[in-house]
Amino acid sequence: MNAADLRIALVGLPNCGKTALFNRMTGSRQKVANYPGVTVERKEGYYKSASGRRYRLLDLPGTYGLTPTTLDEAITRDVALGRLTSEPRPETIVLVADATHLPLSLRLALEVKRIGLPMIVVLNMTDLARKRGYTIDCDRLSKELGTPVIETVAVARGGADALISHLDSLPSDFSATPPTTEWREPSAEDVQQTHAEAARILTASGYREPARSEFIAAADRVLLHPFFGLLVLGTLLFFVFQAVFSWAALPMDLIDAGMVSLAEWVRGSMPDGPLRSLLADGIIAGVGSVIIFLPQIIILFAFILALEDSGYLPRAAYLLDRMMGSVGLSGRAFIPLLSSFACAIPGIMATRTIPSLRDRLATIMVAPLMTCSARLPVYALLIAAFIPDRDVGGFSLQGMVLFALYFAGVAGALLVAWVLKKFRGNSDTHLLMLELPDYQWPRFGNLAFGLWERARLFLARAGGIILALMVVLWFLSTYPAPPAGATGPAIEYSFAGQLGQALAVVLAPIGFNWQISIALIPGLAAREVAVGALGTVYALSGDEDVVSTALSTVIASQWSLATGLALLAWYVFAPQCLATLAVVKRETNSWRYPLIMTVYLFGLAYLAAFATYRIALWFSVGG
Amino acid sequence: MTDLTQPPTTLSGLRAGQSAVVDRIDADDVLARRLLEIGFFPGASVELVASMWPAHDPVAVRVGGATFALRRQEAERVKIR
Numbered sequence A: 001m002n003a004a005d006l007r008i009a010l011v012g013l014p015n016c017g018k019t020a021l022f023n024r025m026t027g028s029r030q031k032v033a034n035y036p037g038v039t040v041e042r043k044e045g046y047y048k049s050a051s052g053r054r055y056r057l058l059d060l061p062g063t064y065g066l067t068p069t070t071l072d073e074a075i076t077r078d079v080a081l082g083r084l085t086s087e088p089r090p091e092t093i094v095l096v097a098d099a100t101h102l103p104l105s106l107r108l109a110l111e112v113k114r115i116g117l118p119m120i121v122v123l124n125m126t127d128l129a130r131k132r133g134y135t136i137d138c139d140r141l142s143k144e145l146g147t148p149v150i151e152t153v154a155v156a157r158g159g160a161d162a163l164i165s166h167l168d169s170l171p172s173d174f175s176a177t178p179p180t181t182e183w184r185e186p187s188a189e190d191v192q193q194t195h196a197e198a199a200r201i202l203t204a205s206g207y208r209e210p211a212r213s214e215f216i217a218a219a220d221r222v223l224l225h226p227f228f229g230l231l232v233l234g235t236l237l238f239f240v241f242q243a244v245f246s247w248a249a250l251p252m253d254l255i256d257a258g259m260v261s262l263a264e265w266v267r268g269s270m271p272d273g274p275l276r277s278l279l280a281d282g283i284i285a286g287v288g289s290v291i292i293f294l295p296q297i298i299i300l301f302a303f304i305l306a307l308e309d310s311g312y313l314p315r316a317a318y319l320l321d322r323m324m325g326s327v328g329l330s331g332r333a334f335i336p337l338l339s340s341f342a343c344a345i346p347g348i349m350a351t352r353t354i355p356s357l358r359d360r361l362a363t364i365m366v367a368p369l370m371t372c373s374a375r376l377p378v379y380a381l382l383i384a385a386f387i388p389d390r391d392v393g394g395f396s397l398q399g400m401v402l403f404a405l406y407f408a409g410v411a412g413a414l415l416v417a418w419v420l421k422k423f424r425g426n427s428d429t430h431l432l433m434l435e436l437p438d439y440q441w442p443r444f445g446n447l448a449f450g451l452w453e454r455a456r457l458f459l460a461r462a463g464g465i466i467l468a469l470m471v472v473l474w475f476l477s478t479y480p481a482p483p484a485g486a487t488g489p490a491i492e493y494s495f496a497g498q499l500g501q502a503l504a505v506v507l508a509p510i511g512f513n514w515q516i517s518i519a520l521i522p523g524l525a526a527r528e529v530a531v532g533a534l535g536t537v538y539a540l541s542g543d544e545d546v547v548s549t550a551l552s553t554v555i556a557s558q559w560s561l562a563t564g565l566a567l568l569a570w571y572v573f574a575p576q577c578l579a580t581l582a583v584v585k586r587e588t589n590s591w592r593y594p595l596i597m598t599v600y601l602f603g604l605a606y607l608a609a610f611a612t613y614r615i616a617l618w619f620s621v622g623g
Numbered sequence B: 001m002t003d004l005t006q007p008p009t010t011l012s013g014l015r016a017g018q019s020a021v022v023d024r025i026d027a028d029d030v031l032a033r034r035l036l037e038i039g040f041f042p043g044a045s046v047e048l049v050a051s052m053w054p055a056h057d058p059v060a061v062r063v064g065g066a067t068f069a070l071r072r073q074e075a076e077r078v079k080i081r
Helices: A018-026 A071-081 A099-113 A126-131 A138-145 A161-168 A188-204 A214-223 A228-269 A274-291 A294-310 A313-325 A331-339 A344-353 A357-369 A375-386 A397-424 A444-478 A495-510 A514-520 A529-537 A544-558 A561-573 A578-588 A592-622 B030-037
Strands: A006-012 A030-034 A041-048 A054-059 A092-098 A119-124 A149-151 B019-025 B045-051 B059-063 B066-070 B078-080
Touching: A006 A018, A006 A071, A006 A099, A018 A030, A018 A041, A018 A054, A018 A119, A018 A161, A018 A444, A092 A099, A099 A119, A099 A126, A099 A138, A099 A188, A099 B030, A119 A126, A119 A138, A119 A161, A138 A149, A138 A188, A149 A161, A188 B030, A214 A228, A214 B045, A228 A274, A228 A294, A228 A313, A274 A444, A294 A313, A294 A331, A294 A444, A313 A331, A313 B066, A331 A344, A331 A357, A344 A357, A344 A444, A344 A578, A357 A397, A357 A578, A357 A592, A375 A397, A375 A529, A375 A544, A375 A561, A397 A561, A397 A592, A444 A495, A444 A529, A495 A514, A495 A592, A514 A529, A529 A544, A561 A592, A578 A592, B019 B030
Parallel strands: A006 A054, A006 A092, A092 A119, A119 A149
Antiparallel strands: A030 A041, A041 A054, B019 B045, B019 B078, B045 B059, B059 B066
């Protein structure tokens, strides 16, 4: 940051196109982090105008007023008032108003104006508003408001040029004196008064309200219908899941093959030694285990972003609010939980949109129970080994078991959420108060930008953690080296092996042998790594496909059915993913929640595996 | 429960397609202010777009050119006439 940069804060209603304007102005020169001590996302960006002046833009969380109901909204107020010690007070505020929806935006403008900072009002989405018959006299509006008024179309190329050149025309010392006015929190009376004032100004400026599209009204009659709405949502979800799993298969295979041949190449071209092993088995395998999920995450997020852009997602939250509310979750938890089916990490990061801290924590706590795609290789291996490949009533038995495992995860999540609700009582008032914005066609540029951002965040945040953990676990599974003349596989003598053998004592009651116990340890880095580790323990070599085919034969002959089923049950619940726990730690800013999560998930996993093992044993003895 | 023989007195008593005018929001807490901020001020006209089964919770309400989803306890705070 440069002292001479003009500090601008963007303030506006949720869905006003503020972030699109921010992206339009700053492009890729953005920095996304958290405000210190809280998990509110801080989005900052820079740009340099044609005249050479530099601007620093802060995209503040959207809000309807300066009386906060969420952590995010409190940040908006505190930054605008200069109350945050970590954040220099902005020198000017750009208030982004949605032109299709002016009354609420103008009311907010009047409230923000009272803070006393220089302000520019931007009328955004004017293209859409004009199409629906909106008119306004900007000069008159500017006179009435006492601030400059500028029209933008943030989603169009060049749509922010008017704002950029206006900012450039400001004298460099125009906000040299900080405001001295005393600010007080608006009362209900003040809110009503600003509404009345906004209405008066709009009338004086010749405002004609854009007509409501008949199409939107008709669409909402179906999509918000208690029956047809849920039917459409269910169909949509089914389609999204189909797409995530079928479209991602090819790129995932390609990445997998690429990583395997890269590791082979390293093995072939380097002398044997710890460095080669670290590169091939630690780093390449680690990076590979992260980016293999990128195709699924990108496809899932493409759908989520398109649905979000179109205005449908809040409607899904509306439809599910009652159902999710009965177990103590908010309808807003729907999006994070949906993301968690690809990977819990972006899901947990997406819980930031949930206003109530308790609702948010409950969502974070159950997110790892959604069957993420890292469980699939483990499920696939065990199902292939133990579940006969035959049809029952026209459906594949293996497919039904897979579905049952997904279902067990969801049922477990509902149960846990319900228990959490009982624990915390019902003292909290939960706000839904969700705006259902007008439907729009998703814009490709927006989608591409959003996807790129998510992919980057996922790789940066998850990648770093997983990579570090992989290196640590590689060390634990490689050292100490087996003594001379050892007969078993090398991993048996390593720290991980010793740990696994100690664990086997604890895990014996749920039917796990020491080989499984050892494989669970490297499997902590990422669930699917357990498959490779089992291969190592059973001293199999070759590429992953060969290993897992050979492995399923080996374990089918050496494990009992009860053990196989118990391991499946274990994987439904076990927090076999340190990266998820690390993200929970960061998102909640404490060790408390990742610890609780670890304990309760291992507890559930143990119970589920124990019950499965005993019941299966009883049946196989009885039958 | 809402008595169906009487005209509804709060937003949560409206049925899909029905309109009304906001009378008042009692008390001055965060919830009241937020409801006011999003447009439920005295004199504003509202239309119920949809409500979920089984207990009309949540509801979708059209107010001042926008649509909001409100839970029952939120909708009950808005007195109508």
